[in-house]
Amino acid sequence: MGEGKFKRPEIIRPPSEWRSYYLPVTSGCSNHTCTFCNYYGKKLRLRPKEEVKEEIDALYMFKRHNVVLPGIDPLVYYLAMEWDCKRVFLQDGDALVYPYEDLLEVLRYLNEKFPEVERISCYATPQDLLRRTVGQLRALREQKLSLLYVGLESGSDEILQKVRKGVKAQDMIEASRKAKEAGIALSVTVILGLGGVDKSEEHAFETARVLSLMDPEYAAALTLMFVPGTPLYEDWKKGAFKPIDPFQSLRELRIIVENVNFSHCFFSSMHASNYVAIRGWLPEEKERMLKHLDALIERGDPSLLRPEYMRAL
Template sequence: ALALYVNHRVRVPGTADIVYWLADEWDGKGIFLQDADALVYPYENLKKVCEHINEKLPFVERIAVYATAADVLRRTPEELAELKRLKLGIIYMGLESGDNEVLKRVRKGITAEEMIRAGKMMKNAGIRSSVMVILGLGGSELSERHARETIRVLNEMDPDYVGALTLLFTEGTPIADDYKNGRFHPISEFESLKELLSMVEGSDFTDCFFSSMHASNYLPLRGRLPAEKERMIRQLKTVIEKADQTLLRPESYRRL
């Protein structure tokens, strides 16, 4: 239905109007495959999906997906190269932390070393990567090593984009239960900024767009690293030194 409408302005009976509304706003350059881990799909099936997009919507420039490191590692270099040829242009992946103890505690199910391998596989295939990390995930106990090891792993992965989020508790999750029962001690707002500062200071990327613009963060920050590293460090240090709550995003806004 989408291809018929975009290519020929033909509407298919029974298709929801929202498909056509979205098509009218779409620039035609990118497609995101479902809001889940697309690489878990069997390779031959995923290849057919990408081939279908290329056939029906040849003007699309880039296909994007979410994926876990485990699913990237299950692909061969040849399979990733073929997906790249079929316009798989970027993979969004959650690192969360580069510290193996933190990863174990949150039951990530993968090690930092495996994340590094996955990152290098994507880079070797020419597929861009956007990697998410979570400030405060180690709590006060592991805060310093969480920040240190996270930037170490990110440097090894050398992603094109990094998105920093800040920990929020969701009712019913193990980490929320640990917090309620005194087994997990969260860091403060300004301690989360210190973790962010540590990561920016320790960064050694080729060329990465680093952002903390997500609503969960106390301070929106973005810039290219290493090009804007000094400016970002100055901005963070100024806010940390002032310790002024009015400079931070209000708590009530962090779940928007």
């Protein structure tokens, strides 16, 4: 894990966390080898817990007494102005890697200062979940850590190995089982196009299969974008990776929606990387979502899709 003074990370958060306060406990990601990711090569740094608690103190003084403490990053107060004290998102790309006892202490402190907080959430790797006991996860849940964002990316072991995810599909399934046993909800992301042209169907069908076995409360599809400086970007530039076209990404999305078997999951493709936005509860709204995708695919009109210049991570 990286050394040196902790630097507040850029805010990278799920769309649903737009009303949250962003509290950094880490910077970077412990698994910084994924070939597609903008965290590639960015080593993990842990924020000292006393520094985290100092930020919570500053929040408390500002929200309760309208007092601005010296030496606090102005961004803290900017974020706090519109915060309703209901949700907190722990940064950065892998906050659950934070040492267990320290994380528990930070969460307890946050809840002492802001008992009205309803939900605490963060990104987590499957490795994080696998190395925690169910008892530890339950203790974190008791401190309102109630939602984890986990990247499945693909259900294909071959694709997961190629992109250096560091886990197999069965690991993802086991990680989700532990979270569920602890009472923590999951929001699972997948990446359309990650298998390229050659592995498009395998990627879509295997992703639907593994998503079904994970059976998360929320699931979201992103579409692959090439990040300069990553190995996948270099493969693409050299012609070694052949990307799917926009309508093939819709076909992958359709395969996933058609083949997933969820108990009750809110599924969306609202992320800005996608060419089309759909959302709804599965299985209840599956037919409606499939009809919408079928109409777009049948028409084949690029003007109905989000243009490239508007796509973003």
